[in-house]
Amino acid sequence: MTPPLPDALRCTGVSLRYPEAARDAVGPVSLRLRAGERRLLLGPSGSGKSTLLHSLTGLIPASIPGERRGEVALFGRPSESRRPADWADSVAILFQDADQTLAGFTVADEIAFALENRELPPAVIAESVRAALRRAGLPPDWTARRIGSLSGGQRQMVALAAILAQAPKLILADEPTASLAPAAARLAAELLLAPGQSVLIVDHRLGPVLDRIDGVSVLNRQGQMLAEGSPQDVFGSHGGDLDAQGIWTPLAVRVRLALAKQGHALPQVWRMEDLLPHLPLGLELSRLVGKPPAPLGPPILRLERAACAPPDGPVVVAGIDLTLNAGEVLGILGPNGAGKSTLGACLAGLLPLRTGRRSGPAGAMAFQNPEAHFVTDSVQGELVAMGATPDQVRAGLAQWSLTGLADQHPYTLSMGQKRRLALAALTAARPWPVLVLDEPTSGLDHAGSFAAARQIAALAARGQAVVVITHDADFALSVCDRIVLLADGGIVADGPPALVLRDAERLERHGLARPEAAALLDLGVPC
Template sequence: MIQFDRVSVTYPDAARPVLREVTLTIDEGELCLVVGHTGTGKSTLLGAINGLVPHFTGGRLTGRVTVGGRDTATHPPRELADVVGVVGQDPTAGFVTDTVEEELAYGMEQLALPPAVMRTRVEQALDLLGLADLRHRGLYELSGGQQQRVAIAAALTAHPRVLVLDEPTSALDPQGAEDVLAAITRLVHDLGVTVVLAEHRLERVIPYADRIVHVGADGAVTAGDPAAMLATATVAPPVVQLARAAGWTPVPLSVRDARRRAADLRHRLPATPTQPHRTATTRQATALTAAGVSVRHGQVVAVREADLRLAAGEVVALMGRNGSGKSSLLWALQGAGLRTTGRVEVPTAAGPADPARMKPATARTLVGLVPQTATDLLYLDTVDAELAQADRDATVGGRARALLDEITPGIGGTAHPRDLSAGQQLALVLAIQLSAAPAVLLLDEPTRGLDYQAKAALAAALDRLSAQGTAIVVATHDVEFAATVADRVVVMGDGDVVADGPAQVVLTASPGFAPQVAKILAPLPYLTVAQVSAALAAADPAPAASHAYGGGGRP
């Protein structure tokens, strides 16, 4: 179905090819998972399948890519639209209409399908992705996760033979991600659709994959059986990292398989982890107080009478299903977003201050926010220019570049910010916001586009900020990241705060929020691979296996 024959891709002014001599065959009805570190070229590989690379992106492609017998060199993307459906990292970039129903119908209109067929497929897609209640909603009124589901549904209505997905679950809550992946799996097994999918949250996708395609830092591409590839890969989900720590061979790829093998491990581990999880801070200093905060968008109540207190140095994970009000609450706390009722106060030397009543530059020194769409805060032509402007605004020269290198090293200063991968853009915006050293830092889905190595660096950066007294709120669907960084978890549902407590308690109270280690080792109270490795090392003087991600936070 898809063939790469000695394909290399080099972008203008690049020192080396981003893809080098790629020879790869993907069969019909196969689900291929593309993995690799942030910025290695996964999106380029996906873009080459429907001709976006190089017809749209520019650069030079050598070799030959064919899809369903059509050569992408002589068939531009519009001539492959009936064969290949594509959903990119930023779903809003592909929207061309105003409402959910119109967006689902648009692609079929371009293919001149009969109205009766279009209506049937729209209904099927709405049901498949759980969008029926949103059919008449405006696309830009939806949460990021809802927009992502709409983009996937719009691609499916054309009934493509090949479906290309770039981080399809990155903005979805755990249940939403399971629903989308179940729908994709049905397409593969029931209809023989070929799916090529890039994803950093491997714990969600690996159980469904037939094959893994690994894109290396040097542009080389290798492919093979998931278990064999992950046994030594530098990117691996917690279940594989746990298998390495426990010495299991072959490595299990699902919680079910791992739990079947974990009886002996549960027997070897002490009842209480030797490396305790982060616990709720006992510091008394208040960094932010919110009381009775409500946010209403038209007739929709996004946040309802929310109360929240943040202590200095505390890390709070804000969780909940898509559309539960997390982003609206963050923007209300920062002051730049809508707040219908309620008050927000941040202590200052002059007394309590409301960020909404301050100039944006001043408010940023009190409460910084990294939005879900990083490009909203990027407006200059180079990375160096963005970093220099951030330092000028914060009056601390050089800090932004140092922060960026800590989170995601290797991003060139002359690169255009909008040419970076989604993960690199996110890291850049985080560095820009941190340069102002705000007392409170709010992050909206900060791990979108980040691999495990970059997440570990981000976790370490947040840990340092926490130790310095910065209060941090991370709105996230990434339960593994929440298990690593959070002292406390606040769960929202339909605009209300429905749970608020220590991470150890809240994350294990529901299977939907539990990390893989907790599911595998229950009823033992372990959340991260780091806790397991520390306990095994204490019991056995031999060095415990290393892992790329899943640190346990400060003791």
């Protein structure tokens, strides 16, 4: 009889603490991942998910200073029995910021890197590079393409191809779909979470991964295990607990919980297709997923025949005619590399137009990389630097759930916390007439995303025009009055969210996807 395969991963009472930190970043946590199991690790921002992932092959404490207690075993062997680099023959890590962690100069270099370290024969490496490109859906002529010429999303796909080439026994993936357009995110999830592959994946974006996971582990705000089990167990039975902790749950769970508050008891299902037959007739479902129509003010900003380009770079979008009204929330969606951020900077008046005309007041922009905003050495210092009074600092920190972190250095925060801080600093003091938010929900947990949506609504209610650049169609549907679809160097659609975001054919043509909530809109809600 064949002996049973050892667990791919087993953590027993693992706690991790960074130097000089007052409390553990995560733990104690016990976690088991069987060979061939695909497990989703969920938790609010700052609950230590990334920290836990980095510790599993010993990067913490070997390369990242920190203290680890408890035991970690990989394939039955204590993780500390080998150096972190030695584990690369069986464990592949996909980092959160893939664009900053690529090693090679060209795409082929990048994919070959780990295989070269394993001393595989050159012919095998060359074949693996070709096969990985094919699997990741990347053009074969990309082998000689320089990494520096790729967009963030394209780099993420190359990082994924490199992982596939490694053919690892275990994949540890930290928010692999965060910077990907929906079609690419679906493909990434499909490739990473192939049946039979052992995977521990951290992702806030549940849509692409939900149908491909076998189990879910959930950390609470203190970094301890809140719930564990099959998706049905966790989302079906503990949906309310997760929601209370500000953790993302599937849309069906959120709708079910929202309806429960209105007195509609529904079965504890977590898939939309299971929920739809149970939805009470006559409900105004659009209010659960979309923004109620609001009166708009007069035009505040206008772009006419605008061509937008980064300084010293080529024009990325041209022929843009766009008017923004006071109190309007405009969503800009588009595939990776479509020029959304450049258009956003032009709308805010931060980049001059290459040609065309911009008329309207100067605005502000929350950049994709929140660290670009930080100029002081404390969280509250960032709000003070933006001119916030002590009262505004207190209110801003509370609004964005940063009160307990007031004295912490901004760079020590998790990615979700950094994003919340950047948004808090921008919105605490100055009433910008035009505010552009570039991927405001990337890396945010449900609570952070909900706070962002609430804040956007409040800004719009005060008469400010808000532009939301996002890949998250559900978020766009929930906060925007109008959607602009950017692709092929210009605007390809402009209209109400419920209309633009339900045009599946056009969305798919540009690498995008309908929001999950479109299923609810399809139930006859007028748009």
